[in-house]
Amino acid sequence: MSTSTPLPSTPAGKHALVYGGSITGLITVGVLSRHFERVTFVERDRFEHGPRVRKGVPQAAHAHILLTRGLNILGEVFPGFREDLQAAGALILDMTEHHAWCMGGVWLPRGRIGLDFTCQSRPLLEWVIRQRIQALPNVTVRDGSEVTGFQTSADKARVTGVRLQAPGGGEEELLEAELVVDASGRGSRTPQWLEALGYPRVEETLIQVDVVYASRVYQRPRGFEPGWEMMSISPRLPEQRKFGNIQRIEGDRWLVALGGWLGEGPSATDEADFLEFARSLPEPHLYEALRHAEPLGPIHHYRFSHNQRRHYERMPRFPEGLAVVGDALCSFNPIYGQGMTTGALQAHALGEHLSQGLDGVAQRYRRHVGQLLATAWSMAATGDLRIPEVEGKRPPGFALMNWYGDRFQRLATQDPETLRTFMGVVHMVESPSAMASPRRLLEVLTARPGADARKHAPKPMAIASNQAV
Numbered sequence: 001m002s003t004s005t006p007l008p009s010t011p012a013g014k015h016a017l018v019y020g021g022s023i024t025g026l027i028t029v030g031v032l033s034r035h036f037e038r039v040t041f042v043e044r045d046r047f048e049h050g051p052r053v054r055k056g057v058p059q060a061a062h063a064h065i066l067l068t069r070g071l072n073i074l075g076e077v078f079p080g081f082r083e084d085l086q087a088a089g090a091l092i093l094d095m096t097e098h099h100a101w102c103m104g105g106v107w108l109p110r111g112r113i114g115l116d117f118t119c120q121s122r123p124l125l126e127w128v129i130r131q132r133i134q135a136l137p138n139v140t141v142r143d144g145s146e147v148t149g150f151q152t153s154a155d156k157a158r159v160t161g162v163r164l165q166a167p168g169g170g171e172e173e174l175l176e177a178e179l180v181v182d183a184s185g186r187g188s189r190t191p192q193w194l195e196a197l198g199y200p201r202v203e204e205t206l207i208q209v210d211v212v213y214a215s216r217v218y219q220r221p222r223g224f225e226p227g228w229e230m231m232s233i234s235p236r237l238p239e240q241r242k243f244g245n246i247q248r249i250e251g252d253r254w255l256v257a258l259g260g261w262l263g264e265g266p267s268a269t270d271e272a273d274f275l276e277f278a279r280s281l282p283e284p285h286l287y288e289a290l291r292h293a294e295p296l297g298p299i300h301h302y303r304f305s306h307n308q309r310r311h312y313e314r315m316p317r318f319p320e321g322l323a324v325v326g327d328a329l330c331s332f333n334p335i336y337g338q339g340m341t342t343g344a345l346q347a348h349a350l351g352e353h354l355s356q357g358l359d360g361v362a363q364r365y366r367r368h369v370g371q372l373l374a375t376a377w378s379m380a381a382t383g384d385l386r387i388p389e390v391e392g393k394r395p396p397g398f399a400l401m402n403w404y405g406d407r408f409q410r411l412a413t414q415d416p417e418t419l420r421t422f423m424g425v426v427h428m429v430e431s432p433s434a435m436a437s438p439r440r441l442l443e444v445l446t447a448r449p450g451a452d453a454r455k456h457a458p459k460p461m462a463i464a465s466n467q468a469v
Helices: 023-032 068-077 081-087 122-134 190-196 271-279 285-290 339-354 361-384 398-412 416-426 432-436 438-446 460-465
Strands: 013-019 036-043 091-094 099-103 116-119 139-143 146-152 159-165 173-176 179-182 204-219 230-234 242-249 253-260 300-310 322-324
Touching: 013 023, 013 159, 023 036, 023 068, 023 122, 023 179, 023 339, 068 081, 068 116, 068 339, 081 091, 081 122, 116 242, 122 139, 159 179, 204 271, 204 361, 230 285, 242 285, 253 271, 253 285, 271 285, 300 361, 322 361, 339 361, 361 398, 361 432, 398 416, 398 432, 398 438, 416 432, 416 438, 432 438
Parallel strands: 013 036, 013 179, 036 139, 099 230, 179 322
Antiparallel strands: 091 116, 146 159, 159 173, 204 253, 204 300, 230 242, 242 253
16 A cells, blocks of 8 residues: 655644545545644544445445546545555546446547546445555544534634544543534534524525436446446436446446436336336447346445535634535535545645645635535536426526537537547536637537437447357
């Protein structure tokens, strides 16, 4: 295992605490280890040795990918991270060379584009990061402990620590820290705890999407070489609402996910329904590949009711010594694959503000992260709000934005530079404004709309005939 970068000679503070063992929480611990003499990492679950599904991660059995920006940040926080991940069995792939993607009825071109992403199970990714955390000499892991509230200064203007307790009860313990970071997920109790301290209730934005999906692990058929390591079939919203995805993970296995918006997903347990749902997708390729594969375990079901964003940046008062990251701050429709990378961006932003000093870091960070999240939130919300039944406020010019986005995607199937720009935005290495530069705007508006939707599609019969023998 690779070694980590040593602690800077002038840390910002003596002790920081992160609670919540999410991927964002783990990355945040790594960032804070460079800025504090000591970091305590608190998690309610007990960590087991090796990659294991944890009770506190209900979506652990489902697909997770790190986009290019997230992978790059992890490489900065933990030098040698890519090599560690690959050594553990994960695949690091090029987004268009190894990924066959039908987006809105059009298959995107194949070929190397220079934007990497990872394919592995969620437990493996967490395990690799956690090993790096546990190897840090200034990090103490307190698993099997639950944060039950904040400790504050007498005037309640600063969070000075937390109260800890074993899950299920027992004697409370006070643990002081100069910075407390909430990485506890969507069920975060920070809004209630702040309100009890006299702070206003944080504003929330919700978009009800009722996404339902089911996942299952399969053995990749022996001798099966389709020319892709991941295949995605994304619907043409709002007319279509079903999606499907196969990605190769460690152990030469496939992780298959099928689902849809507004409750339109496969049965939680019925194998025949799972396959029938795959066959009902607008393209046959996933079903043709799947029907020759051997299932290796049960079907796991997951329901995501709503996008949720807590606007801490809008609060007129907010205590020093506290930061909120990950799903505790903002959680997106998981179909878009933004969550872990957005969490990495938040941890990175917190580190940047700590480089300027500990004083005022909570205020600087919350205002910055509000701006940082605006782009990712807009990208997710724009897709979901295309469905008329999804409730939520459509921004001015919403129909025009969708029209332009559709034309841009269609042009990306014909023009390599447009495809590179589009994928750069998807992977968060380019701003969405790159899609509306004067040059791109002219190209999109004058492009001939007639692209061959299936020009770059895999050949279903070739896939079907290449079954195991």
